[in-house]
Amino acid sequence: MRTLILLWRLTLPSLLRVPMVxxxxxxxxxxxxxxxxxxxxxxxxxxxxxxxHVGLPAGLVTLIALLWLASADNRAALSARFEAWKxxxxxxxxxxxxxxxxTGADRALMAAIREVARLDLPLxxxxxxxxxxxxxITDLTAVxxxxxxxxxxxxxxxxVAQRNPVAVWRYADGLRLIDAEGVMTGMIAERADRSDxxxxxxxxxxxxxxxxxxxxxxxxxxxxxxxxxVRMGERRWDMVLDNDLRILLPTEQPVQALERVIALHQxxxxxxxxxxxxxxxxxxxxxxxxNPPALATLRAAAAAVATTAAAAPVFEDH
Amino acid sequence: MRPLYxxxxxxxxxxxxxLQRGVIAILDLGTSKTACLVLRFDGPQRxxxxxxxxxxxxxxxxxxxxxxxxxxxxxRYGEVDSMGETERAIRTAVQAAQKDAQVRVDHVIVxxxxxxxxxxxxxxxxEVEGAxxxxxxxxxxxxxxxxxxxxxxREVLHAQPVNxxxxxxxxxxxxxxxxxxxxxxxxxxxxVDGAAIETLLLCLKRCDLECAGIASSAYVSGIASLVEDxxxxxxxxxxxxxxxxxxxxxxxxxxxxxxxxxxGGEHVTADISMGLQIPMAxxxxxxxxxGGVVATGKDDRELIPIGGDTGDWEHDxxxxxxxxxxxxxxxxVEEILEEVRARLDVAGFDKLPSQSIVLTGGGSLIPGLDxxxxxxxxxxxxxxxxxRVQGLPQAATGAAFSASVGLTLFAAxxxxxxxxxxxxxxxxxxxxxxxxxxxxxxxx
Numbered sequence: 084m085r086t087l088i089l090l091w092r093l094t095l096p097s098l099l100r101v102p103m104v105x106x107x108x109x110x111x112x113x114x115x116x117x118x119x120x121x122x123x124x125x126x127x128x129x130x131x132x133x134x135x136h137v138g139l140p141a142g143l144v145t146l147i148a149l150l151w152l153a154s155a156d157n158r159a160a161l162s163a164r165f166e167a168w169k170x171x172x173x174x175x176x177x178x179x180x181x182x183x184x185x186t187g188a189d190r191a192l193m194a195a196i197r198e199v200a201r202l203d204l205p206l207x208x209x210x211x212x213x214x215x216x217x218x219x220i221t222d223l224t225a226v227x228x229x230x231x232x233x234x235x236x237x238x239x240x241x242x243v244a245q246r247n248p249v250a251v252w253r254y255a256d257g258l259r260l261i262d263a264e265g266v267m268t269g270m271i272a273e274r275a276d277r278s279d280x281x282x283x284x285x286x287x288x289x290x291x292x293x294x295x296x297x298x299x300x301x302x303x304x305x306x307x308x309x310x311x312x313v314r315m316g317e318r319r320w321d322m323v324l325d326n327d328l329r330i331l332l333p334t335e336q337p338v339q340a341l342e343r344v345i346a347l348h349q350x351x352x353x354x355x356x357x358x359x360x361x362x363x364x365x366x367x368x369x370x371x372x373x374n375p376p377a378l379a380t381l382r383a384a385a386a387a388v389a390t391t392a393a394a395a396p397v398f399e400d401h
Numbered sequence: 402m403r404p405l406y407x408x409x410x411x412x413x414x415x416x417x418x419x420l421q422r423g424v425i426a427i428l429d430l431g432t433s434k435t436a437c438l439v440l441r442f443d444g445p446q447r448x449x450x451x452x453x454x455x456x457x458x459x460x461x462x463x464x465x466x467x468x469x470x471x472x473x474x475x476x477r478y479g480e481v482d483s484m485g486e487t488e489r490a491i492r493t494a495v496q497a498a499q500k501d502a503q504v505r506v507d508h509v510i511v512x513x514x515x516x517x518x519x520x521x522x523x524x525x526x527x528e529v530e531g532a533x534x535x536x537x538x539x540x541x542x543x544x545x546x547x548x549x550x551x552x553x554x555r556e557v558l559h560a561q562p563v564n565x566x567x568x569x570x571x572x573x574x575x576x577x578x579x580x581x582x583x584x585x586x587x588x589x590x591x592x593v594d595g596a597a598i599e600t601l602l603l604c605l606k607r608c609d610l611e612c613a614g615i616a617s618s619a620y621v622s623g624i625a626s627l628v629e630d631x632x633x634x635x636x637x638x639x640x641x642x643x644x645x646x647x648x649x650x651x652x653x654x655x656x657x658x659x660x661x662x663x664x665g666g667e668h669v670t671a672d673i674s675m676g677l678q679i680p681m682a683x684x685x686x687x688x689x690x691x692g693g694v695v696a697t698g699k700d701d702r703e704l705i706p707i708g709g710d711t712g713d714w715e716h717d718x719x720x721x722x723x724x725x726x727x728x729x730x731x732x733x734v735e736e737i738l739e740e741v742r743a744r745l746d747v748a749g750f751d752k753l754p755s756q757s758i759v760l761t762g763g764g765s766l767i768p769g770l771d772x773x774x775x776x777x778x779x780x781x782x783x784x785x786x787x788x789r790v791q792g793l794p795q796a797a798t799g800a801a802f803s804a805s806v807g808l809t810l811f812a813a814x815x816x817x818x819x820x821x822x823x824x825x826x827x828x829x830x831x832x833x834x835x836x837x838x839x840x841x842x843x844x845x
Contacts, residue, residue: 114489
């Protein structure tokens with residue numbers, strides 16, 4: 084070791100240090116040689132100056148970096164290191180989401196949302212795709228719109244605007260709940276589950292939900308007797324009462340037609356009679372179809388009247 | 402004379418290009434020192450020419466950004482004596498100045514003092530073609546000057562119109578645009594040895610420099626050290642250099658005469674060296690430290706060690722009194738001044754209206770020189786220092802640098818010379834074409 088130090092002291096400085104004193108005998112010549120003069124002038128030229136001071140070092144660094152990156156192991160090591168560094172930053176407690184808070188949803192919907200937004204918490208907010216989560220929640224039929232944001236403190240807040248069902252739609256696959264915009268919000272097993280909501284049926288019923296709601300509102304005086312509305316030919320409504328009494332409503336202005344029927348009912352108790360169909364499709368000629376027993380009775384009564392009229396003398400015999 | 406005319410025009414073009422690039426070097430190639438200054442032209446007045454002498458004599462246009470002085474080698478009597486050595490001196494100076502300025506310089510304006518300058522007075526005369534005098538008329542007047550016999554192998558260094566007269570009005574500074582019939586001009590022509598210029602240009606070329614102008618150092622030191630009224634009223638500038646003593650006579654702001662004496666400060670040094678048996682470097686040292694031309698009683702008691710490294714104790718410890726030194730220097734200085742006096746007498750100095758004399762150059766720093774010069778040359782003698790230019794380092798403000806400073810002024814606003822005017826084409830076709838153009842101008 085000591086020998087090495089001695090060697091170092093003896094050799095290297097003597098190699099590095101330029102002799103400051105010129106060799107004795109000759110004066111030091113201050114004049115530059117032709118090549119050093121040309122070299123200095125070249126180095127003072129702006130282009131070469133920039134090339135040597137900026138271009139070459141930058142190029143050298145780039146070259147070394149490229150050569151190092153040419154090996155796949157180095158690239159993998161670099162990317163792994165970068166990922167580790169990124170994870171270390173992202174997993175800091177300031178960025179972690181620890182709980183989910185759902186607002187504006189009822190219990191069933193809340194359960195559905197928790198099912199959809201199933202995250203293994205705690206989770207870094209960098210790994211959380213809030214937009215996708217919002218889309219998944221909005222895809223739930225019962226959700227009209229949703230806001231998803233990460234609040235400070237590590238809370239993922241999901242604010243939901245829920246769709247409220249206004250009617251039950253009996254469709255081929257069962258009973259659907261639909262809201263005021265005609266969008267299905269869910270399904271129920273039995274009519275009795277949501278007996279508070281009116282029933283509609285028929286193809287295209289959900290497209291005319293506004294009209295149906297207006298008709299139900301107009302039918303308030305006979306509400307206990309109304310069983311539902313049936314859309315006929317995607318064009319007009321039939322109102323079905325108990326006893327299978329149907330009120331055929333016109334395409335145009337069905338509410339007024341219904342109000343006429345209700346007025347007739349209130350004046351003459353039309354609907355309490357043994358009527359099968361009240362046909363309001365032609366506004367200026369409302370028609371009533373009786374049930375067969377009533378028809379028979381009516382016919383019999385009419386015949387009796389006729390025979391009475393024909394046997395007047397007989398009657399006069401009494 | 403035509404090739405030189407072309408060369409000088411070419412140099413003028415190079416100078417213009419250099420000024421557009423904004424950086425130019427000036428090189429004062431003297432016998433004892435080579436000075437290089439790098440100038441940058443970006444002053445506020447660069448785009449606004451001013452009439453006559455502007456503020457600060459127009460020198461606020463440029464700034465000295467680099468400065469270097471080195472000992473000259475290979476130059477004798479103001480001429481290149483050994484090209485290799487001269488090149489090395491130029492390279493040293495230019496490289497140090499470039500390093501100081503941190504820019505690369507490609508164009509250089511050079512001045513030198515030797516090559517036996519000789520003045521000629523020329524007279525030219527021509528009819529004015531149009532109604533008023535224009536550049537073509539001036540060119541024809543200058544072309545009509547009868548070329549004097551300047552001798553074999555001589556070249557024209559400066560050819561400056563110093564006086565214009567139109568009809569019977571004389572002393573016009575600028576006849577352009579004036580109305581008259583007959584235009585005549587007095588031209589001052591300075592001829593030097595052509596070989597000296599050629600050698601100098603070759604030296605610059607071998608240093609990768611482009612020559613953008615060449616001037617006589619007597620002329621440029623006159624520009625720098627004569628104040629404006631001296632130039633106007635008439636004065637002589639005596640530039641006491643190392644190898645030569647240049648003299649230039651100024652009158653009405655033009656140089657009207659120039660000459661040089663082939664003796665200078667180096668001869669004084671050589672006399673000391675020979676008289677005291679000491680090396681030249683030591684002689685130069687005691688000349689600058691203790692030199693003088695007027696001895697007083699105190700000087701007997703002032704003993705100067707002159708040293709030596711022979712190893713002989715007695716020889717290496719010699720001393721001389723300052724009186725002895727002055728006794729060696731004074732005859733040589735007197736001889737130089739007598740020679741200058743003789744040249745001035747030849748030039749007709751005694752007919753000059755104002756006979757003021759300005760001593761400048763490194764040799765003028767000898768103490769007591771002004772008294773001696775007043776006794777030999779005349780009463781009105783003063784020591785001149787060059788004008789202050791912007792950015793000039795303190796080390797370069799002395800009288801020894803008057804040629805360098807004058808060269809910066811020469812670079813900034815040069816005097817109109819013969820080659821600045823177009824020589825009118827002699828060909829008939831061009832003349833008739835010009836006449837046709839003139840006819841169109843007059844009639845349309």
